Amino acid sequence: MNGPWARTVAQFPYLIDTLLLGVEMTVIVTLGGFALAVILGLGGAVLRTARLALLRAAGTLYVDVFRAVPVLTQLFIIYFGLAQLGVKLAPVPAAIVGFGINGGAYLTEVFRAGIEAIHRGQNEAALAIGMTRMQSLRIIVLPQAMRVILPPLGNFGIGLLKDTSVASSVAAPELTFRAHMLVDQTYLSTQIYLMVAALYLAMSLPLAHLVRRLERRSARGRPA
Amino acid sequence: MSLDDLYAWMPQLLVAAGGTLRMTALAYLVAVVVGLLLALARLSRHSALAGAAGWYIELTRGTPALTQLFLLYFGLASAGFVLSAFTAAVVGLGLNYAAYMAEVYRAGIVAIHRGQREAALAIGMTNAMAMRSIILPQAIRIIVPPMANYAVSLLKDTSVASLISAPELMLRARDLSSEYFLPMQLYLLVGAMYLVMAYPLAKGARYLELRLAAGRASG
Numbered sequence: 001m002n003g004p005w006a007r008t009v010a011q012f013p014y015l016i017d018t019l020l021l022g023v024e025m026t027v028i029v030t031l032g033g034f035a036l037a038v039i040l041g042l043g044g045a046v047l048r049t050a051r052l053a054l055l056r057a058a059g060t061l062y063v064d065v066f067r068a069v070p071v072l073t074q075l076f077i078i079y080f081g082l083a084q085l086g087v088k089l090a091p092v093p094a095a096i097v098g099f100g101i102n103g104g105a106y107l108t109e110v111f112r113a114g115i116e117a118i119h120r121g122q123n124e125a126a127l128a129i130g131m132t133r134m135q136s137l138r139i140i141v142l143p144q145a146m147r148v149i150l151p152p153l154g155n156f157g158i159g160l161l162k163d164t165s166v167a168s169s170v171a172a173p174e175l176t177f178r179a180h181m182l183v184d185q186t187y188l189s190t191q192i193y194l195m196v197a198a199l200y201l202a203m204s205l206p207l208a209h210l211v212r213r214l215e216r217r218s219a220r221g222r223p224a
Numbered sequence: 225m226s227l228d229d230l231y232a233w234m235p236q237l238l239v240a241a242g243g244t245l246r247m248t249a250l251a252y253l254v255a256v257v258v259g260l261l262l263a264l265a266r267l268s269r270h271s272a273l274a275g276a277a278g279w280y281i282e283l284t285r286g287t288p289a290l291t292q293l294f295l296l297y298f299g300l301a302s303a304g305f306v307l308s309a310f311t312a313a314v315v316g317l318g319l320n321y322a323a324y325m326a327e328v329y330r331a332g333i334v335a336i337h338r339g340q341r342e343a344a345l346a347i348g349m350t351n352a353m354a355m356r357s358i359i360l361p362q363a364i365r366i367i368v369p370p371m372a373n374y375a376v377s378l379l380k381d382t383s384v385a386s387l388i389s390a391p392e393l394m395l396r397a398r399d400l401s402s403e404y405f406l407p408m409q410l411y412l413l414v415g416a417m418y419l420v421m422a423y424p425l426a427k428g429a430r431y432l433e434l435r436l437a438a439g440r441a442s443g
């Protein structure tokens with residue numbers, strides 16, 4: 001018995017151990033990219049809702065440009081392009097920065113929609129009692145906007161988790177990259193990529209379930 | 225980068241951009257057709273069919289398109305079934321997007337009031353006729369805007385097909401980059417080319433969204 005499936009079974013402990021190392025890195029890149037995207041998305045939303053037309057234009061430019069270019073191209077600019085200019089980022093930081101900047105453009109629109117869904121009077125009242133615009137945003141508007149923001153934010157997280165597979169192309173040692181190396185060693189492409197698919201499912205399905213629950217809860221909690 | 229480099233690159237990149245557009249159009253066609261079939265299967269009264277479609281949609285949406293492309297391209301090849309990279313990309317991205325489209329169709333169909341279908345059946349239409357002449361024409365208004373947005377993301381996602389060496393813009397850029405060692409210039413240029421293709425498409429999608437939303441409010 002030396003078929004590919006028999007070899008997969010025989011080598012299973014080694015394969016799964018190596019892939020789990022990749023899972024760890026996938027989680028790190030996802031969390032890092034997510035955190036950066038949230039920060040940039042908030043910044044972008046502040047720009048997009050600013051009073052100064054110039055700031056609003058800057059926010060729009062950020063959103064329009066970074067949403068219209070593939071994240072793979074952006075990763076290559078950050079990893080290979082910056083290296084050419086002497087700024088050598090390691091693969092994982094490069095991936096986190098790339099996904100963060102790209103994701104920030106998407107989240108800008110998510111946060112903006114959330115902020116604009118809150119009645120203007122809330123902000124005006126906050127300013128009237130002497131809060132600054134930033135205080136009003138942080139203490140009054142955002143907490144209420146969370147209800148609108150959370151579901152798309154969760155969906156963004158699930159999308160990001162899957163998109164991190166693309167970071168394998170800049171040699172970030174995440175799940176897909178580890179899988180490549182194993183396929184090169186063992187030629188068990190079908191078996192290994194099926195294991196990879198199962199591992200992504202094991203991460204994304206519970207997340208999707210959670211997001212759906214959030215969605216239902218926020219729909220229920222909406223004032224009548 | 226000199227102007228000579230640009231003259232050397234541009235013809236090749238433009239041909240490759242043609243590949244990107246062709247791949248996008250073909251994969252989109254696959255997704256639109258298969259997505260509709262999946263949605264109809266998902267809404268079918270036969271629970272086995274509905275269950276199978278549901279599983280397909282969940283599994284496909286739960287895994288990266290890249291993993292699916294690898295399975296289709298390398299996996300099938302190791303089983304002796306060799307697809308060209310371009311075909312694998314069209315089929316892989318098409319079947320991937322079909323799962324997302326199925327949910328768009330389903331949402332559109334479900335949003336049409338049940339009474340519409342009941343009335344159609346009452347005047348003697350078959351189920352299929354009711355779907356085709358009564359429900360889908362009304363659901364289109366809900367379906368079109370998200371479908372247009374998927375066209376924009378599909379256009380960008382074809383870049384991932386470069387990782388299975390399918391001939392499109394990113395692959396050409398990577399080849400040129402390893403020849404000229406000017407990755408920054410090349411990837412910025414390619415980024416601008418994607419922008420030129422995706423931005424009008426995104427604006428068009430936005431226009432459709434606003435127009436169809438306006439139609440719904442007054443209609």
